[in-house]
Structures are given as C-alpha cells and as structure tokens.
Amino acid sequence: MSSRLRFIIRRLLQTVPVLFAMSVFVFLIIRLVPGDPVRTMLGFRATDTNVVQVRSQLGLDRSLIAQYGSFVGGLFHGDFGTDFISKSPLRELLAQRLPVTLELTVFALGLAVLVGIPLGILASTGSGWVRRATDGFVIAGISVPDFWLGIMLVLLFSATWGLLPPSGFVPLTEDPQQNLRYLLLPVLTLAVAESAYILRTTRGAMESVLNQPFVTFLHAKGISHRRIVYRHAFKNAAAPVVTVIGIQFGVLLGGAIVIETLFGLPGVGRLLVSAINQRNYPVVQAGVLVVAAMFIVVSLITDLIVGWLDPRVSDGAL
Amino acid sequence: MNAAALVLTDLQVDFDVPGGRVSAVDRVTLSVRPGEVVGLVGESGCGKSTLANAVMGLLPQQAHVSGSVAVEGEEILGATDHRLRELRGNRIAMIFQDPSTSLDPTCSVGSQVAETILAHRDIGKRQARERAIELMSEVGIPDARSRFSDPPHRFSGGMRQRIVIAAALANDPTVLIADEPTTALDVTIQAQVLSLITRLSKNHGTAVLLISHDLGVIAQVAHQVGVMYAGQLVEQAPVDQLFASPQHPYTRALLAALPSAHLQPGRLAVIPGQVPDLVGDLPGCRFLDRCAVSRSECIRRPVPVDVNSTRVSCWDVADRISNPTVAR
Amino acid sequence: MTTSAVKKRPGPRLRRSAMAGILILALLVLLAIFAPVFAPHDPEAVNAARVLGAPNASYPFGSDVLGRDVLSRVLYGLRVSLLVSILSVLMSALFAVPLGALAGYFGGWVDTVISRPLDMLLVFPALLLAVSLIAIIGPGSAVATLAIAVIYLPILGRVMRGSSLSVARLGYVEGAGSRGSGHLKTLVGHVIPNSISPVLVQGSILAGFALQIEAALSFLGLGTQPPTPSLGGMLADGRDVLVQAPWIEIFPGATIALAVLSFTLIGDGLRAKLDPSGVTR
Numbered sequence: 001m002s003s004r005l006r007f008i009i010r011r012l013l014q015t016v017p018v019l020f021a022m023s024v025f026v027f028l029i030i031r032l033v034p035g036d037p038v039r040t041m042l043g044f045r046a047t048d049t050n051v052v053q054v055r056s057q058l059g060l061d062r063s064l065i066a067q068y069g070s071f072v073g074g075l076f077h078g079d080f081g082t083d084f085i086s087k088s089p090l091r092e093l094l095a096q097r098l099p100v101t102l103e104l105t106v107f108a109l110g111l112a113v114l115v116g117i118p119l120g121i122l123a124s125t126g127s128g129w130v131r132r133a134t135d136g137f138v139i140a141g142i143s144v145p146d147f148w149l150g151i152m153l154v155l156l157f158s159a160t161w162g163l164l165p166p167s168g169f170v171p172l173t174e175d176p177q178q179n180l181r182y183l184l185l186p187v188l189t190l191a192v193a194e195s196a197y198i199l200r201t202t203r204g205a206m207e208s209v210l211n212q213p214f215v216t217f218l219h220a221k222g223i224s225h226r227r228i229v230y231r232h233a234f235k236n237a238a239a240p241v242v243t244v245i246g247i248q249f250g251v252l253l254g255g256a257i258v259i260e261t262l263f264g265l266p267g268v269g270r271l272l273v274s275a276i277n278q279r280n281y282p283v284v285q286a287g288v289l290v291v292a293a294m295f296i297v298v299s300l301i302t303d304l305i306v307g308w309l310d311p312r313v314s315d316g317a318l
Numbered sequence: 319m320n321a322a323a324l325v326l327t328d329l330q331v332d333f334d335v336p337g338g339r340v341s342a343v344d345r346v347t348l349s350v351r352p353g354e355v356v357g358l359v360g361e362s363g364c365g366k367s368t369l370a371n372a373v374m375g376l377l378p379q380q381a382h383v384s385g386s387v388a389v390e391g392e393e394i395l396g397a398t399d400h401r402l403r404e405l406r407g408n409r410i411a412m413i414f415q416d417p418s419t420s421l422d423p424t425c426s427v428g429s430q431v432a433e434t435i436l437a438h439r440d441i442g443k444r445q446a447r448e449r450a451i452e453l454m455s456e457v458g459i460p461d462a463r464s465r466f467s468d469p470p471h472r473f474s475g476g477m478r479q480r481i482v483i484a485a486a487l488a489n490d491p492t493v494l495i496a497d498e499p500t501t502a503l504d505v506t507i508q509a510q511v512l513s514l515i516t517r518l519s520k521n522h523g524t525a526v527l528l529i530s531h532d533l534g535v536i537a538q539v540a541h542q543v544g545v546m547y548a549g550q551l552v553e554q555a556p557v558d559q560l561f562a563s564p565q566h567p568y569t570r571a572l573l574a575a576l577p578s579a580h581l582q583p584g585r586l587a588v589i590p591g592q593v594p595d596l597v598g599d600l601p602g603c604r605f606l607d608r609c610a611v612s613r614s615e616c617i618r619r620p621v622p623v624d625v626n627s628t629r630v631s632c633w634d635v636a637d638r639i640s641n642p643t644v645a646r
Numbered sequence: 647m648t649t650s651a652v653k654k655r656p657g658p659r660l661r662r663s664a665m666a667g668i669l670i671l672a673l674l675v676l677l678a679i680f681a682p683v684f685a686p687h688d689p690e691a692v693n694a695a696r697v698l699g700a701p702n703a704s705y706p707f708g709s710d711v712l713g714r715d716v717l718s719r720v721l722y723g724l725r726v727s728l729l730v731s732i733l734s735v736l737m738s739a740l741f742a743v744p745l746g747a748l749a750g751y752f753g754g755w756v757d758t759v760i761s762r763p764l765d766m767l768l769v770f771p772a773l774l775l776a777v778s779l780i781a782i783i784g785p786g787s788a789v790a791t792l793a794i795a796v797i798y799l800p801i802l803g804r805v806m807r808g809s810s811l812s813v814a815r816l817g818y819v820e821g822a823g824s825r826g827s828g829h830l831k832t833l834v835g836h837v838i839p840n841s842i843s844p845v846l847v848q849g850s851i852l853a854g855f856a857l858q859i860e861a862a863l864s865f866l867g868l869g870t871q872p873p874t875p876s877l878g879g880m881l882a883d884g885r886d887v888l889v890q891a892p893w894i895e896i897f898p899g900a901t902i903a904l905a906v907l908s909f910t911l912i913g914d915g916l917r918a919k920l921d922p923s924g925v926t927r
Contacts, residue, residue: 021766025778032782139914143907145858147865148881148899151888159889213419220374220414221434221485222407235424254773258862262885273866276781284781288774295771310424311469 003315007307015300022296026289027071030281031064041084041279058282080289081282090286094268098290101267103172103179105256105294107187109249112194117241119195120202124210125229134199141196147258150189154263157185167264186263190255194248201244205237212236239310246302250295257291321391322349323525324373324410324493329385329395331365331372337597342368344549344604345385347622350493350525350542355516357540357557358529359572363593365549366529370495373527374412375402390492408438411486415498417478421470427481428454428466434488453484457514476507480514487518494519495527500535512539533576537561545569548593548604555628565630567609603633613637664915670908674901678725685718689875698891708893711883716894719875720901726870727877727905730787731856734794735802735849742799743845746806747838751814751829761807764800772797776859780868787870790863794856805848809841843920847913854909861902877902 257269275283454462591608602619693713863869864878884894
C-alpha cells in the first residue's frame with residue numbers, strides 16, 4: 001500500500017474521534033443550560049403538566065447515555081430532531097438552509113483564494129511599492145469588521161447607487177442570475193477579510209521559501225526565475241497556505257453567521273441566531289452540529305491536500 | 319600546460335554596511351586548470367564562500383564586485399542575467415554545504431537532476447530522464463531507476479550530496495565550485511564524496527575549486543591550495559609543498575595549530591588575537607595584528623613573490639628572498 | 647554562579663507603525679476610561695427633537711433613531727468593547743500560560759492530558775463556539791467575555807506550549823533542572839519568563855479580534871444587551887435608517903476598525919521585535 005494511501009486512511013480515521021467529541025459537545029448544549037431548559041423553552045407557557053410532557057417528548061427524562069444513544073442513532077438515520085416551535089422535522093429545514101450557507105462560504109472562499117494567492121505571490125517577489133500597497137490592504141482587510149464593511153457596501157451599492165439589492169435571496173436552481181445578484185455583496189464582504197489573510201500568509205510563506213538554500217541551488221543550476229517561483233517556491237509555500245486556508249474557513253463560517261443575518265440570507269447561520277433568541281434548543285443543537293461538521297470536513301480536505309502536496313507529510317516525516 | 323578553465327584576476331567584493339564599506343574579498347588572483355582540483359582554505363568568515371558566490375553571480379544586489387572572472391576565456395563578471403543563466407548549471411556549476419537543504423523537499427530527486435538537463439539541452443523529457451538515471455548511477459546511487467521518483471528525505475546525507483553532485487554536473491560543466499561539500503557529512507562519508515568528486519573531475523576534465531575550512535579535506539584531494547585570511551589570498555602552492563614548507567606566517571600558524579602537528583601532548587597551539595573587523599581602515603596585510611614577524615612595510619599591501627612554485631604575499635618572505643644572506 | 651534567567655537582547659526597535667498603534671490605543675483607552683468626562687451628553691438621554699439629526703457642533707457624530715447622541719454612545723460603547731477584549735485575553739492567558747508551560751516543559755503524558763482536550767476546542771469555529779456558549783448561558787457582555795476567553799484558551803495555550811518546548815530544551819534550563827532547582831522554580835524562574843513573548847504577540851493580535859467578536863455578538867443581539875450602549879448594537883440599530891442617517895453606521899464602525907487596527911499594529915510590531923521566528927500564527 002503506498003504511503004499516500006496510508007496517510008489518507010490515517011487522516012480519515014483521525015476524524016472519527018473528532019466527530020465524536022463534537023457530537024458530545026453539541027449533545028450537551030441543551031443539557032448544560034442552567035436551570036431547567038424545558039421551562040426556559042416554554043417560557044410563560046410553562047405549567048407543571050406541560051413541562052413533564054415536553055420533557056418526555058424531548059427524551060430528557062431518560063438517562064444521559066440513552067439520550068446520547070438515540071441522538072446519535074437519529075443522526076445516522078438523518079433525523080436531526082424536531083423544531084420546537086413549528087414542530088416540523090429539522091431535516092427539511094436544514095436541507096433548505098444548508099445550501100445557502102454553502103454557496104455563500106464556498107464562493108467567498110473561492111474569491112478570496114483567487115485574489116489572495118496571486119497577490120501574495122506578487123507581493124513576495126515584487127518591488128517596494130507593491131509590498132507597501134499590499135501591506136496596507138492586509139492591515140485594512142483584517143481590521144475592518146466584516147459586517148460593517150457589508151453595511152457600507154450596502155450603503156454604496158444599494159442605497160446610493162441602487163445597483164444591488166440590500167437583502168433577500170433566490171435559490172441558484174430557480175434563477176441563477178438573480179441568485180448571483182443577491183449573493184454578490186455578501187460574498188464580497190466575506191471575501192475581503194479572507195483574501196487579506198490569504199494574501200498575508202501566501203506572501204510570508206513565499207518569502208520564507210525563497211530564502212531557503214535549495215532556491216540558491218536552483219539558481220546555481222541556471223533554472224529560470226519564473227520556474228523557481230511557480231514550480232518550486234509556490235509548491236513549497238502551498239502547504240502552509242492551504243493549512244491556513246483550512247483554519248481560516250472557521251473564521252469564514254463565523255462571519256457567515258453574521259453576514260447572513262445582515263443580508264437576510266436564509267442560511268444555517270441566521271437560523272442559529274434566531275433559534276438562540278427564541279430558546280429553540282433543538283434547532284440550536286442541529287445548527288451547531290451542521291456548522292461544526294462543515295468545518296471538520298473542510299479541515300479534513302485541506303489536510304489531505306497538504307499531504308498530497310508535501311511528500312514529507314504523507315510519509316509522516318514531518 | 320593547458321589553458322586555465324577558470325581565471326580570477328584581482329577579484330574584489332565590497333559591501334556597504336552601516337559602519338562603512340567592507341571588502342570581503344580583497345583582490346584575489348587565482349586560476350584553476352581543467353582536471354585540476356584547487357583547494358581554497360581558511361577559517362570561517364575569511365571570504366571564501368563570498369568569493370564562490372561572486373564567481374557564480376549569486377551575491378545580492380548590494381554587493382559591489384569588481385575585477386575579472388573568466389571561464390574558458392569568457393569574462394562573466396558583468397554578464398547579463400540571461401547569459402549568467404545560460405552558463406550556470408551548464409558551463410559552471412556549484413554545490414553547497416548542506417545536502418539536506420540543497421534539494422527541493424517536494425520534488426523527486428530524479429526530476430531535480432533532469433531539471434538541469436532540460437534547462438540547458440534541447441532534448442525530450444524521456445531522454446532527460448534516462449540521462450538523469452545514468453548520472454545517478456554514475457555518482458553511486460544504487461538502484462537509480464526505481465529511486466528516481468523518491469523525494470529527498472528518503473535518502474541519507476551522503477546519498478543526497480551525491481544527487482546534488484549529479485544535478486550540478488549533469489551538463490558536464492567546465493568548472494565546478496564546491497563550497498564545503500563534506501562539512502555536513504559524517505567523516506566516513508566525507509571520504510567517499512571527496513573521492514567521487516576527484517574521480518568525476520579526472521574523468522570529465524572538470525576544473526574544481528574546492529572550498530573548505532578543513533585542512534584534512536584539502537590535503538586529501540587538492541592539487542593546488544590557496545590560503546585565505548580576512549578576504550586576502552595570502553599563499554598559493556602545490557599541496558605537498560604547502561604542507562612541507564609553508565611560507566606565510568598565517569599558513570605556518572595554521573599548520574602548527576593542527577592537533578596532529580603537536581609534539582607536546584596536552585597543549586594545542588593557538589594563534590593569538592582575532593580576525594580583524596573588516597569595517598574601517600585596515601592595514602595592507604590584514605594579518606598584521608597577529609603576525610609574529612610583522613614590520614613597518616606591512617601597512618602596505620604585500621606584492622606577491624614566488625618561492626619555488628609557491629606564490630606568497632608577505633613582506634617578510636619578500637625581504638628574505640631579496641636579501642638571502644641576512645640572518646633571520 | 648548566577649541562576650537568574652538570561653535576559654533577551656533588546657533587538658530591533660519597535661516599528662513606527664507599532665508606535666502609532668500604541669498611541670491610538672492609548673488615546674482610545676483614555677477616551678473610554680474618561681467617557682463620562684468626554685461625552686457631551688448622557689448616552690441614554692432620549693431626545694425627540696433630535697431624532698436622526700445630522701452631525702453638528704453639539705452633536706459631532708449626529709444622533710440616532712431615539713435622538714440619542716451618537717458620540718456619547720460611541721464613547722461608552724468603546725468602554726465595553728475595550729473592557730471585554732482586554733479582559734477576555736487576560737483571562738485566557740491566565741490559564742493558557744501555566745497550562746502551556748506545563749505541557750511544553752514536561753512533555754509526555756502531561757502534554758497529552760493538557761493538549762488533547764484543548765485541541766478538541768479548536769475543532770469549532772471561534773464564533774460558533776461563542777454563540778453556543780451564549781446559547782447555553784444566555785446573552786450578555788460578561789458571558790461574551792467568558793466565551794471569548796474560552797475560545798482563545800487553546801490558541802494561547804498552543805503558542806505557549808510551543809515556545810516553552812524550545813526554551814525547556816535550552817542547555818541552561820536543563821542544567822538548572824539537573825542542579826535540583828526544582829521543577830516549579832525552573833518553570834517560574836526560567837521557562838515562563840523566556841518563552842512568554844510569543845504569547846504577548848499573539849495576545850495583542852487576539853485582543854483585536856476579541857473586539858470584533860464582541861461587536862459581532864452585540865450586533866446579533868447576543869452580546870452586550872441594551873440599554874447599555876455597544877458599538878455592535880449601534881450598528882444593528884442603524885441598519886433600518888441607513889439611508890436617512892448613515893452616520894449611525896459610519897462612526898461606530900470606524901471606531902471598531904480603529905481599535906482593531908491599533909491592536910493589530912501593536913501585535914505585528916511586537917512580532918517583528920520579539921518573535922521573528924514565527925511561533926505565532
């Protein structure tokens with residue numbers, strides 16, 4: 001069995017305890033609420049009979065192990081629980097909401113990568129003013145709160161120029177053009193900060209690689225500058241850049257929660273926020289589960305890419 | 319006597335630093351003939367690596383290089399970037415000290431050998447691959463064909479240095495500069511790599527400039543030896559002669575400081591003083607402050623004189639030659 | 647033979663941008679602490695006559711949908727933001743530094759016991775974790791502070807662990823240990839002082855992000871609760887009247903950006919001076 005295959009399997013297996021730990025935490029959310037979660041959920045409608053009824057409905061009267069068992073068992077069947085307020089199964093709700101969040105985050109990440117990596121490479125090999133300009137962009141991108149940027153963009157493009165809608169959503173499958181119109185500002189908002197990070201990481205990684213002795217040897221062999229930068233330096237720099245992109249995706253997901261609320265996008269993030277405000281714990285549980293799972297999956301993918309890029313990692317030599 | 323493959327004439331390398339201008343290499347003149355191994359020895363910081371990088375054109379932009387470096391008669395100092403790239407890895411090659419950092423860790427070793435060929439020869443990828451495998455066998459990589467696609471970290475230090483040599487010599491260059499090629503290797507492997515270099519040099523007629531701080535390494539393989547101190551080339555001689563009758567006070571002190579040279583067990587000779595700070599005004603002979611036989615003329619730069627086939631830059635020696643009857 | 651810790655050489659001076667960052671931060675902290683003095687009006691004073699009033703001499707940042715002075719609210723909101731961000735990082739460091747030092751110094755099973763659970767926390771995106779904790783405990787700035795401290799615990803812990811790992815391997819430290827100085831003394835006297843600078847760097851940068859997180863949480867209604875003024879909350883309030891009164895959005899947001907900028911500049915400057923090797927992210 002090739003070492004790469006072994007690495008892939010090893011990494012996949014490592015995901016299992018992570019998923020387990022995550023599921024335990026999510027499971028504990030309702031159970032950690034101080035006081036009686038059921039009373040909190042019912043609010044002023046709580047009567048003694050109600051409480052007992054709801055508690056048994058939610059299975060909260062059984063032992064923790066039994067509860068966890070049915071929780072995980074339900075997940076394997078695609079049963080995410082039931083919305084406490086609307087009483088509808090969460091699976092459908094999530095199925096509606098998840099694609100929206102996915103579209104938002106994937107497009108934002110894609111745009112950030114398309115802008116950040118080339119600019120980062122340019123900044124590492126470029127002249128003084130290129131560096132200073134990218135420095136400024138990076139600092140601004142990181143410091144400006146993304147939701148404020150979003151509001152400013154809305155002010156400019158919607159309110160003042162009336163070019164783009166300030167909020168709302170149309171699914172991709174229904175009307176691609178409208179879908180993109182509604183997504184443009186949110187994606188742009190998220191992508192700015194993200195590309196600043198990616199640019200900075202790329203530039204740092206490239207600079208560090210270009211200072212290494214093997215680059216000097218490449219020059220001594222008479223290899224062209226272009227080939228050195230793209231074929232060798234970038235390949236070495238790619239691993240840390242991809243790793244950071246994976247980590248940054250977590251920040252992107254967090255940002256998505258806020259941006260969805262800001263732009264009125266019907267995604268999982270906005271669902272989560274309103275559920276928290278309504279004390280709709282089953283929805284909170286499902287929402288956290290889904291978002292955390294997204295992050296774990298993306299981390300897995302980036303780790304696999306890094307392993308594929310750098311043979312030292314897949315050999316376990318690093 | 320065949321024409322020299324590499325000729326350095328009054329090579330000077332200056333750097334601008336906050337305190338002033340530093341001349342890291344002070345008008346060095348030396349030449350290497352085809353098939354000859356010239357060793358360049360000196361302590362750390364004496365400028366030998368700077369010299370090597372200057373020949374290859376690998377110094378940063380802030381370095382001021384003057385004088386002449388001629389490869390097969392062609393002046394390469396001041397050559398265009400394009401011409402330098404054509405020459406490097408093709409007519410002149412260089413290998414460095416640490417084999418574990420000389421190779422791209424993410425590429426297969428074979429591709430890094432083939433890369434040199436493809437950069438300078440108009441042949442197909444498959445041909446280049448075959449040639450690379452040949453080269454890898456020639457330098458002693460067992461089972462080269464199946465190890466072609468292995469990444470560098472799967473090889474030992476000695477093997478990696480062999481690969482580096484294969485990559486550097488892939489296009490049969492006229493000149494090879496080896497900057498401390500064995501310093502990072504085990505002593506037992508050192509001998510193997512050194513004999514590889516000498517064998518290749520003899521078989522292909524490559525002129526080798528071997529740089530080391532280790533006199534033992536130099537003694538093993540060099541035909542000619544140059545001794546550097548603080549950027550200056552103070553003595554140059556055939557290897558046997560250098561060890562048998564060193565002329566320059568620094569060379570003498572260096573050889574006396576070798577542990578093996580010592581008659582009295584338990585005490586090592588040291589050269590008193592320190593290498594001078596290269597910033598600011600320096601005397602013409604930079605060994606002045608530590609020299610046991612310095613005199614007033616040493617403020618001026620010594621003119622090289624010949625003693626048998628040794629060329630030495632020292633006023634004391636020059637005096638002795640012109641006044642042989644005066645007792646020392 | 648002295649056993650005092652080796653002092654680091656001064657190294658390059660602090661960059662100009664970092665000095666600017668310190669200046670800006672100092673100014674903001676001053677304004678925040680003395681908000682009651684600087685604020686021209688009561689931040690919670692409702693004034694029907696000044697509803698959505700444009701900026702003028704007595705209301706330099708304009709007034710909001712209830713006629714309240716935006717400048718005063720910004721100053722008080724800044725108080726909360728700075729308090730939460732600085733406090734959360736300090737709280738986090740309070741636990742992260744000893745835990746990380748222990749993990750790096752002892753290694754082995756100590757390291758595993760400490761690092762594994764902390765790494766599990768890293769599985770969650772930061773904001774998601776904060777939001778989950780708030781879901782459990784309930785909203786508020788105190789909860790937000792706690793949540794952010796929890797988020798940063800594994801990050802600072804990792805940085806400290808990495809840094810103390812290399813310091814612990816240094817000759818003089820191992821020597822101190824073998825002389826029977828005792829582990830605790832070695833840790834406190836040698837390891838921690840010499841490995842703490844990356845934590846300072848990371849902490850400064852994280853303080854900036856903490857400020858953003860607090861603002862985001864307040865924006866979502868999960869952080870600082872009204873009627874306490876908060877920068878994020880103001881941004882949420884101003885959305886409906888964005889066209890008529892853009893100043894409600896512009897000034898609080900610019901203040902957040904400025905504060906985060908100062909932390910970032912300081913962090914970057916500290917990094918250049920203290921930790922060029924890059925133990926931090």
